[in-house]
Amino acid sequence: MSLYFLLLLASGGIPVLLSFDKRLRFYKQWKYVMPSIFIVAGLYIVFDVWFTKQGHWGFNSQYLSGINLFGLPLEECLFFVIIPYASIFLHESVLEYFPQLKINKKTSIVLVLILAVVSLIIAIMNTDRAYTFYILMKTATVLLLVLMTRSEVLCSFFITFLVILIPFMIVNGILTGSFIENEVVWYNNNENLGLRFFTIPVEDFAYAFSMLLFNLLIIEKLKNLY
Numbered sequence: 001m002s003l004y005f006l007l008l009l010a011s012g013g014i015p016v017l018l019s020f021d022k023r024l025r026f027y028k029q030w031k032y033v034m035p036s037i038f039i040v041a042g043l044y045i046v047f048d049v050w051f052t053k054q055g056h057w058g059f060n061s062q063y064l065s066g067i068n069l070f071g072l073p074l075e076e077c078l079f080f081v082i083i084p085y086a087s088i089f090l091h092e093s094v095l096e097y098f099p100q101l102k103i104n105k106k107t108s109i110v111l112v113l114i115l116a117v118v119s120l121i122i123a124i125m126n127t128d129r130a131y132t133f134y135i136l137m138k139t140a141t142v143l144l145l146v147l148m149t150r151s152e153v154l155c156s157f158f159i160t161f162l163v164i165l166i167p168f169m170i171v172n173g174i175l176t177g178s179f180i181e182n183e184v185v186w187y188n189n190n191e192n193l194g195l196r197f198f199t200i201p202v203e204d205f206a207y208a209f210s211m212l213l214f215n216l217l218i219i220e221k222l223k224n225l226y
Contacts, residue, residue, distance in 0.1 A: 001065075002063055002064050002065045002075060003063040003174075003180070003184060004059075004063050004064055004065075004073065004075035004076075004175070004184050005065060005074075005075050005078075007171055007174060007175065008075060008078055008079060008082045008083070011082055011083060011086045011167065011171055012082035012083075012085060012086050015085060015086040015089040015090070016085070018089070018093075019089065023096065024092070024093060024096055026089055026092060026093075029092070029219075031222075031226075032219045032222040032223055032226075033085065033088055033215075033219060035218075035222065036215045036216075036218035036219045036222065037080075037081055037084050037085060037088075037215060038081070039218060040080070040084065040211060040214050040215050040218065041077075041080035041081055041084070043214075044080055044211060045070065045072070045077060045080055047134065048072060048076065048080075049070050049071050049072055051130065051131065051134075052071060052072060053071065054130070055188055056130050056131055056187070056188050056191040057131070057185060057186060057187045057188060057191075058185070058186055059072075059073050059076065059184065059185055059186070060182055060183060060184055060185075060186065062182060063180075063182075063184040064184075080211075083171070084211065084212060084215050086167070087164045087168075087208075087212050088212070088215060088216065088219070090160070090163060090164055090167070091156070091157065091160040091161075091163075091164065091212075091216065094159075094160045094163055095156055095160065101156065101159045101160070102155045102156045102159065103155055103158055103159065104155070105152060105155055108152075108154045108155045108158065109147070111154070111158060112143050112146055112147055112154060113147075115139070115140075115143055116139075116140045116143040116144055116147075119136045119137070119139045119140035119143065119206070120136070120137075120140045122136050123136035123137045123140065126193070129190070129191050129192055129193065130191040131187070131191045131192040131201075131203055132191070132192050132193050132203055135203045135206050135207050135210065136203075136206060138210050139206045139209060139210040141210075142210045142213050142214045142217070143213075145214075145217060146213065146217060149217065149221070151217055151220055151221075152220075153213070153216045153217055153220050154213070157212070157213060157216055161209060161212070164208075164212065165205075165208075168208055169197075169198075169200065172200050172204055172208075173198055173199055173200055176196075176199040176200050176201070176204075177199040178198055178199045183199065187201055
């Protein structure tokens with residue numbers, strides 16, 4: 001069993017089991033969560049395939065199963081299902097036990113505007129760095145969608161994301177080379193800012209933020225339909 005798969009199994013195993021907890025009953029949200037995960041996964045995988053083909057990043061076969069889908073390691077495809085599931089579960093769990101952990105909507109709107117503008121500025125200043133430009137534009141787009149749809153999801157997500165960052169930094173840290181001899185996922189630093197938090201490219205934090213926020217936005221809209 002590959003190291004990458006073991007990381008995914010460890011990340012998703014406990015959230016799946018706890019989805020049936022009598023208080024959380026997270027399984028009842030699957031009808032909203034799973035469609036959202038697969039929609040967002042599809043969008044992100046398309047770009048993942050393209051960036052891999054362009055050599056902007058790649059994977060170390062030493063830590064993989066050797067099975068490929070769409071030109072990506074199987075583990076990488078599973079990443080876009082398992083990690084969002086675990087993160088959304090953690091988001092909902094925090095809110096279940098600490099429902100008061102929210103910021104007011106006016107503050108949320110101000111933060112969204114600031115982050116969107118900063119993301120756009122950094123993206124425009126780095127059009128020659130493919131990963132930086134791509135993920136900052138995507139982050140700005142998702143933030144603007146939140147504003148346009150008058151979503152309130154960020155009132156809580158600004159707080160819960162700080163909690164999600166703890167397992168994120170452990171898993172992504174290992175994937176990018178922390179605690180192991182070689183990285184599982186390597187990056188072409190010519191296509192990013194070259195700034196890292198330990199071994200994690202700073203763009204990965206925006207990547208996680210935008211992907212999870214996009215999921216939560218879709219979940220919110222699906223709940224409003226039913």
